Amino acid sequence: MSGAPAIVLLSGGLDSATCLAIASESGYDVVALSFRYGQRHLVELTAAAALAERAGVEHVVVDVDLSAFGGSALTTEVPVPKHDVVADLDADIPVTYVPARNTVFLSLALALAEVRGADDLFIGVNAVDYSGYPDCRPEFIAAFERLANVATRAAVADGRRLRVHTPLIALTKADIIRRGVELGVDYAATITCYDPGTDGSACGHCDACLLRRQGFVDAGVPDPTRYRGGSS
Amino acid sequence: MSGAPAIVLLSGGLDSATCLAIASESGYDVVALSFRYGQRHLVELTAAAALAERAGVEHVVVDVDLSAFGGSALTTEVPVPKHDVVADLDADIPVTYVPARNTVFLSLALALAEVRGADDLFIGVNAVDYSGYPDCRPEFIAAFERLANVATRAAVADGRRLRVHTPLIALTKADIIRRGVELGVDYAATITCYDPGTDGSACGHCDACLLRRQGFVDAGVPDPTRYRGGSS
Numbered sequence: 519m520s521g522a523p524a525i526v527l528l529s530g531g532l533d534s535a536t537c538l539a540i541a542s543e544s545g546y547d548v549v550a551l552s553f554r555y556g557q558r559h560l561v562e563l564t565a566a567a568a569l570a571e572r573a574g575v576e577h578v579v580v581d582v583d584l585s586a587f588g589g590s591a592l593t594t595e596v597p598v599p600k601h602d603v604v605a606d607l608d609a610d611i612p613v614t615y616v617p618a619r620n621t622v623f624l625s626l627a628l629a630l631a632e633v634r635g636a637d638d639l640f641i642g643v644n645a646v647d648y649s650g651y652p653d654c655r656p657e658f659i660a661a662f663e664r665l666a667n668v669a670t671r672a673a674v675a676d677g678r679r680l681r682v683h684t685p686l687i688a689l690t691k692a693d694i695i696r697r698g699v700e701l702g703v704d705y706a707a708t709i710t711c712y713d714p715g716t717d718g719s720a721c722g723h724c725d726a727c728l729l730r731r732q733g734f735v736d737a738g739v740p741d742p743t744r745y746r747g748g749s750s
Numbered sequence: 751m752s753g754a755p756a757i758v759l760l761s762g763g764l765d766s767a768t769c770l771a772i773a774s775e776s777g778y779d780v781v782a783l784s785f786r787y788g789q790r791h792l793v794e795l796t797a798a799a800a801l802a803e804r805a806g807v808e809h810v811v812v813d814v815d816l817s818a819f820g821g822s823a824l825t826t827e828v829p830v831p832k833h834d835v836v837a838d839l840d841a842d843i844p845v846t847y848v849p850a851r852n853t854v855f856l857s858l859a860l861a862l863a864e865v866r867g868a869d870d871l872f873i874g875v876n877a878v879d880y881s882g883y884p885d886c887r888p889e890f891i892a893a894f895e896r897l898a899n900v901a902t903r904a905a906v907a908d909g910r911r912l913r914v915h916t917p918l919i920a921l922t923k924a925d926i927i928r929r930g931v932e933l934g935v936d937y938a939a940t941i942t943c944y945d946p947g948t949d950g951s952a953c954g955h956c957d958a959c960l961l962r963r964q965g966f967v968d969a970g971v972p973d974p975t976r977y978r979g980g981s982s
Contacts (some may be wrong), residue, residue: 582814582858587865603792618861621901625857626814627852633819652906661900665893669853 521545523636524683525627526578528552530565531710532730533686536643537697538573540685542736543701548575549634556620560740565709572704581625584616600713618635620653622663623741632672637680639666644686644694653664659684697729697741706742719746753777754977755868756915757859759808759840760784762797764962766932769874771807772917775933778805781866783859784981786852790815793950797941801934804936812858817846850937852885856894856914864904869912876918876926912940923965931971938974951978 524546528534541548550570552563563579570577620643625637643654652658659682666680667673671678686694698705710730711720720727722745734741756778773780782802784795795811802809827875831955852875859871875886882889891914898912899905903911918926942962943952954961954977966973 521756549765578818580818583812584861586810586812587862610844616861617904618857621897622854622857622861624853625850629816629848629854630819652903653901655900657900658897661806661893661897665853665897668887668889668893670850707943731786 521525521547521548522638523547523631524638524640525631525634525636526550526640527572527623527627527642528566530562530569530708531642531726532624532691532705532708532733533644533694533696533710534566535569535642535703535705536694536701537640537686537696538575539701539703541683542573542575542639543639546638546640547574547638549630549636550575550577551623551630552577552579553626554579554581555622555625559709559714559716560714561714562709563601563731565707565718568707569704572707578630580630582626583621584619584622585619600721600727601728602723618653620651620658621662621687622739624666628666628670628680631650631680632670632718635672637672637678638683639646639681640685640688640712641685643684644689644691646688646690655657656687659687690736691729691730694741695733695737699737704742706744715746717744719744753779754870755779755781755866756870756872757857757863757864757868758807758872759859759867759874760798760802761874762794762801763874763958764797764856764923764930764937764942764965765874765876765926765942766798767801767874767935767940768926768933768938769872769918770801770807771933771935773870773872773915774805774807778870779806780870780872781862781868782809783855783862784809784811785855785858786811787848787854791941791946791948792947793946794941797939797950800939801936804939810862811871814854814858816851816854819849819895822848823948832953833957833960834955849863850885850889853894860898860902860912864902864911869904869910870915871913872917874917874918875916876921876935878920878922888916888919891919891921922968924968925960927965927969931969936974938976940979942975947978949976951976955980966968 526538526541528550552566614630663682672678711727713721758770758773760782784798880906895914904910944956945953
């Protein structure tokens with residue numbers, strides 16, 4: 519690759535896989551960044567590595583032990599809520615919210631960006647299907663970008679301008695899937711489920727599975743997700 | 751303790767030890783937070799643990815592997831610059847700058863604050879002797895505080911107001927030492943040196959040692975630092 523370097527946060531899920539494809543297609547020389555943060559299912563990281571390899575980009579995995587803090591169903595033994603239809607999803611911020619997660623992840627992306635001389639960060643948040651997480655909103659992204667431009671040697675001493683790109687922010691799940699299909703994203707290789715099997719199969723009933731499944735329906739695209747035990 | 755909870759970043763150095771004493775004296779129920787971030791000398795963490803124990807506060811240590819990124823003399827094998835007098839210090843941002851370090855550390859403090867129900871974060875940055883680090887400036891702290899108040903469930907859903915306290919920001923090193931002495935800080939237990947011995951002794955010639963030593967001179971306080979091999 520010969521484009522400008524960019525750091526792309528890659529969880530191994532549908533959104534970040536699409537975000538990676540968009541950054542690559544825009545001509546950036548992408549470094550994908552994932553975290554071993556105490557999540558219960560490391561199968562996400564396996565998916566992220568496979569997606570990065572398929573995209574032909576470097577993949578960096580950083581250890582940051584959020585599980586020491588507790589406070590979320592994604593890092594502790596609190597049960598993941600299950601529902602049958604999207605209409606049943608909680609309107610409040612769900613227990614799967616990880617405190618300050620995107621703040622921590624973008625901060626680490628900023629550190630890597632500075633070391634690699636990258637001015638561009640990509641994160642696959644979207645404000646439409648954002649499950650009530652405060653750190654997926656445009657206000658949050660704008661505040662982080664302002665912070666980045668006073669926090670780093672890159673911006674302060676070298677006069678560089680750091681940007682946080684959120685190409686999915688205004689898209690519905692169906693829009694994201696349609697865009698990813700155009701770009702050749704292999705969604706069978708992505709893991710969105712909050713409670714996946716060790717083989718990467720999805721539960722089909724957590725908030726993330728319900729939103730994802732509805733997205734394929736709305737996009738008119740066959741759902742390649744492997745659901746556990748053949749359940750749907 | 752029965753005060754409001756607060757998270758205090760504690761490196762084990764002179765500044766953060768003083769910041770801890772100020773937060774405790776202000777009546778907060780302090781949780782001290784340190785990081786195992788790939789620093790070359792873990793003796794800092796031993797000092798931090800001793801300081802927290804002496805202050806009678808909880809101490810949380812989080813692993814975050816910044817060394818995977820490289821880019822700083824504090825996490826890699828780049829030699830630490832040595833000088834004889836403060837006037838020799840580089841005016842530019844030195845190689846000991848760790849990319850986005852305070853952004854990463856404050857982000858993790860924010861995560862812990864949210865889990866613990868704390869609205870108050872303390873960080874011992876100061877803008878006078880700040881060694882040219884961009885993430886020790888008031889503009890940086892203000893931008894982080896703005897971010898915190900759009901990033902978290904605490905602020906967005908619960909209406910809490912997060913604050914980042916920087917009680918040292920306008921103090922000289924001598925001011926900090928005088929304040930700490932009033933509060934009973936044991937500076938012999940703190941480690942400021944960028945190149946300490948495994949026994950916690952200081953080199954006496956790195957930027958941090960020079961600023962610290964001059965601080966004791968200016969404060970008119972005997973310097974309790976143990977310098978390596980009896981050198982000064």
